[in-house]
Amino acid sequence: MHPSLLQDSVRGCPKEIPHNEKLLSLKYESLDYDNSENQLFLEEERRMSFLGFKCLEISRWVICGLIGFLTGLIACCIDIAVENLAGVKYYVVKQNIEKFTEVGGLSISLILWAVLNSAFVMVGAVIVAFFEPGAAGSGIPQIKCYLNGVKIPRVVRLKTLVVKVCGVICSVAGGLAVGKEGPMIHSGAVVAAGVSQGRSTSLKKDFKIFEYFRRDTEKRDFVSAGAAAGVSAAFGAPVGGVLFSLEEGASFWNQMLTWRIFFASMISTFTLNFFLSIYNNKPGDLSSPGLINFGRFESDVSVCLLLSSPKPCVISLSTVCLVLNPVFNILNYWLTLFRIRYVHRPCLQVMEAMLVAPLGPDQSEDYPLQLFCADGEYNSMATAFFNTPERSVRSLFHNPPGSYNPLTLSLFTLTYFFLACWTYGLTVSAGVFIPSLLIGAAWGRLFGILLAVWAVPGKYALMGAAAQLGGIVRMTLSLTVIMVEATGNVTYGLPIMLVLLTAKIVGDYFVEGLYDIHIKLQSVPFLHLEAPATSHWLTAREVMGAPVTCFNRIEKVGTIVDVLSNTSTNHNGFPVVMPVAICGLILRSQLIVLLKHKVFVELARSRLTQRKLQLKDFRDAYPRFPPIQSIHVSQDERECMMDLTEFMNPTPYTVPQETSLPRVFKLFRALGLRHLVVVDSENRVVGLVTRKDLARYHLGKHGLEEMQLAQT
């Protein structure tokens, strides 16, 4: 039996997964980027006039505008909420200090501080751990998987969005070493998935609009726009957002789609910028887009110096790349493994989060930093520790030489490094961008100071930040553009690119990127961009699953129900044959809808007036098709026949058995397929290639390796 991708019938808690990076889980479904061009679909498309298509195109633009607007609004809300909550916290602590310091009770204030932080973090951890574990972390690995074509359960639900937004507000206000930028990408994606469908399954509300877009192909397009809008809102980098979506979604390039993604990104940046300017009482001042802003770097000769005096740069960078990045990723890897094994109960997770909370460096926003200093004095340690991470990054970039004590800075870097490493993976919703930037900036500035060759150590800080971030997340093109857009200076492009490239090459030698580590630990069948270089040895015959369960074009209902109910195989796609040659492909979801509406040949004959099944019925059931167990089929009905002709995809893509793996891979990836039928020279079905058959092969240290498949 062919172990096609399992439906997510067992909503696996993380603990059930045998976490091992040599395994590939079968519990993840693939998204279907290839339209099932069955008769119903073709009839609908043929009925539609040219004007109809124009209207669809316009709705797509409207939806993208809405996605951008809502994503920008959410970013704005998060920003304002964090600022106000932190404000309340500071106010309480300050009151307390003023009240107690005279009687020598500074320790009371410190305890109060820790208690407040823990309280915030607890709230954040509780909602994530108990209500929606899918909202943990930055959400970027999940969105990467979704754009790659893997359906991660519950990742684009409304509940996830709500928990994510509240969670990130709590964890940032609670002073964890986290950023609010990563979760924006996830939020944007959820907004897109919701808006584009014109209904909310969670709220049981159907607006009866955008029904045409209720399928994987369209939804995925919008989700990529949402992710881009999220990046754009977070970093004020609309082009970076587009490139992020392309880098992750990749291969399904479409000019109109890209243009819409860009539109969503632009609207999102603009919305955030506009509302924040109103909030800050400077309406119309759009000069600081994004949640984070690096401040303006003036282009000067120093950039050239960076390139002409490579020695110190190389030392500084290679230290960061060689030591800090792999250490960060490896530490986090062990920590994640530990968590998966021992910290899988929600209460334990909440407790761990609360354990980290009081350790965190804290944020002050607009509140004075001289908490424990005499008036006018300045504590550089306090600046580094008690500022918001965003501000600290900016200070490290732009403060004049001599602002920082090297000892303080190194202490800060080390502490923050371990804190950030511990924090990423906690059961709170939080991003890793800002902590990485901060560590890198501190490290870079430290080197700038120690080497003392450069007038402006802030530039070292920028390069260090790029190296650290690039080494941890291993994004390349999009990250360069994001950083260039955030610095607002194109001249920095080349050095940033070279730094990111070095960081990636060096980092890849030791360990994978942080997101890839987390994706691997979840055993997700992630498809990389190309087949492994040395896989020309393999052909479709070796990689395909065989034998395949096929249906006849007119099939007995009992057979269909039995096949669908067979939990040991749990296939999702079934070739249709007549009599032996392939004539179509039908999906489990389609069969479920057919069974639910009892589209049987005998019934159609007896009740001639019966309403014909329409595409609408499939769309209404999308995306949560009921399991086969919930559909009752009587013993009489089991003897009926079902005619699949109208509903199957009559022209599935096929390949001969001799096709090499890279060729199969290219076809699969370029068209976003879910099932690829392998046929012999007479067009008889001999096998079926699915995502997991391709994701199984990867390049290890000793050439091509094959991963094991696991049912969970």
Place this chain on the structure above:
Amino acid sequence: MHPSLLQDSVRGCPKEIPHNEKLLSLKYESLDYDNSENQLFLEEERRMSFLGFKCLEISRWVICGLIGFLTGLIACCIDIAVENLAGVKYYVVKQNIEKFTEVGGLSISLILWAVLNSAFVMVGAVIVAFFEPGAAGSGIPQIKCYLNGVKIPRVVRLKTLVVKVCGVICSVAGGLAVGKEGPMIHSGAVVAAGVSQGRSTSLKKDFKIFEYFRRDTEKRDFVSAGAAAGVSAAFGAPVGGVLFSLEEGASFWNQMLTWRIFFASMISTFTLNFFLSIYNNKPGDLSSPGLINFGRFESDVSVCLLLSSPKPCVISLSTVCLVLNPVFNILNYWLTLFRIRYVHRPCLQVMEAMLVAPLGPDQSEDYPLQLFCADGEYNSMATAFFNTPERSVRSLFHNPPGSYNPLTLSLFTLTYFFLACWTYGLTVSAGVFIPSLLIGAAWGRLFGILLAVWAVPGKYALMGAAAQLGGIVRMTLSLTVIMVEATGNVTYGLPIMLVLLTAKIVGDYFVEGLYDIHIKLQSVPFLHLEAPATSHWLTAREVMGAPVTCFNRIEKVGTIVDVLSNTSTNHNGFPVVMPVAICGLILRSQLIVLLKHKVFVELARSRLTQRKLQLKDFRDAYPRFPPIQSIHVSQDERECMMDLTEFMNPTPYTVPQETSLPRVFKLFRALGLRHLVVVDSENRVVGLVTRKDLARYHLGKHGLEEMQLAQT
């Protein structure tokens, strides 16, 4: 017989083409983006170790670096040559004025001026018209076609590059209303095509390196990098360059490739910047990347004003969009038609170019503008007319309010408008970017002055420039990014995007973009991004060419020679059948090499030691395979048999006959195919879909229209 794409055996002079936009020429070959995975190829790939693939990857990076470097260098040479030639011209004229003005001979100076201009233009026109007509124009339409997958004859040859560079220097120095930016894109592409092949067919020099890259797939990847490097050098916009390549090359997105393209772009900008800074005696000052620089726009409240006071903007923009752009494109369309019919002889072409030359506004570079004014006086007309276009654009953007007299400005705009329109399409190598920007900027500033609502009319100028350029070339995403990068301010992104979008929507209503007009007039089978919306009615059965000439796996040499020699069909791809089911696909070029090396079954038996044909033999013949007529096959040899098994692609992509046109289109476009075999349910060949079968259908005013096919 199936009219597959004709080989370019008749190197058609432009006059031979029945220029009609309802025709599709069959004289253009397709590029093959799909590797022919025959046994030779697979054997080579399987022999290659992991290290071998790494080396290949490194060579790709080295080549991209080289492409960037050389493109930057060429841009630098063009810039310096233009400056010096113009300098000599001004010096001569100035000498003359000083000598003759006293005796009242100003007219003599004017004549001298005109003669000098004409001389420059004549040289430029002569080399283009007589030596390499392919170097005419900006070259962007040709590169668009190449990236789209159409092989335009002679477009990436060394000779074209040399003529292009000299031509653009002459035409810019000769004071035509042209820019030197467009030709840079073409130049970059030629550099890429040359460098990546490791040899020059024109110079008969083979460096014996990069032999692996001698096929369409790889070459096209490098050409896209070259085009991006060209954009990057021209506008100092590396990200814009990448997006240009993606927008045009599209659908073959590959992350590593994109990253390499970005690398080439960065290197190119940096090289240009670096060498120009040395030339300008400010080594290391990298603040002005690109051949054109818009000057820094500070972000201020005005951007918000633009968005909050849409009325004047809308008036200004809609005027530009509604009146100027379509008029420009339509006028140029008529002019081009006229030229194709009546000005097709090289001497006539040169004469036309010389006719325009003395009319042109001129350039002064660093020479004083007060030619005819008293010391200290300032002639705004002279500024507009006698400045370099690049400088004029910058002045229009940045000069303080009140610098321009509205009457002068409107006169200038009108004159320049018609001049630019006349100039584009002359037989000189020249770009349309800068003239469009200039017209738009002047127009926008004029409106800014007349409406007088805005403190800074320079912003109107920027928006006008965007609208004009966008309306003429209809690029969207990449143009936004290019303009944002050139202004160096992300805040302008949203308004520029909205303006470009409006210009495109309005413009598309009237007439196509300038480049598309020129592509259509050449009857190029250009594939757009998606199949026409209402084409679900059509299936592969209707669009395919049938019947198809097939070969047996072991075929008689005589049959092959006869088929290849048949000039009335001139097919390029032949399915191989055994006995009736398809078992492979072989290309004309492969058969030619086989015939040339006499790979016959009988000979192989008799001479067992004969060297086996290798991939190298195919690569050596690439890309100029000899015509069949040049291969002598004796009467005895005609009776021999040829075994195609090893050389054919054993796994060509196939589709069933019922596949809808959009589905065929998607497969074709996503994989960059050249031939797609249509089979019946028993895998028998029933038809062949090629580029022209898909390009034939387009959406007209009255729904789906079909173009005629023409043999020339």
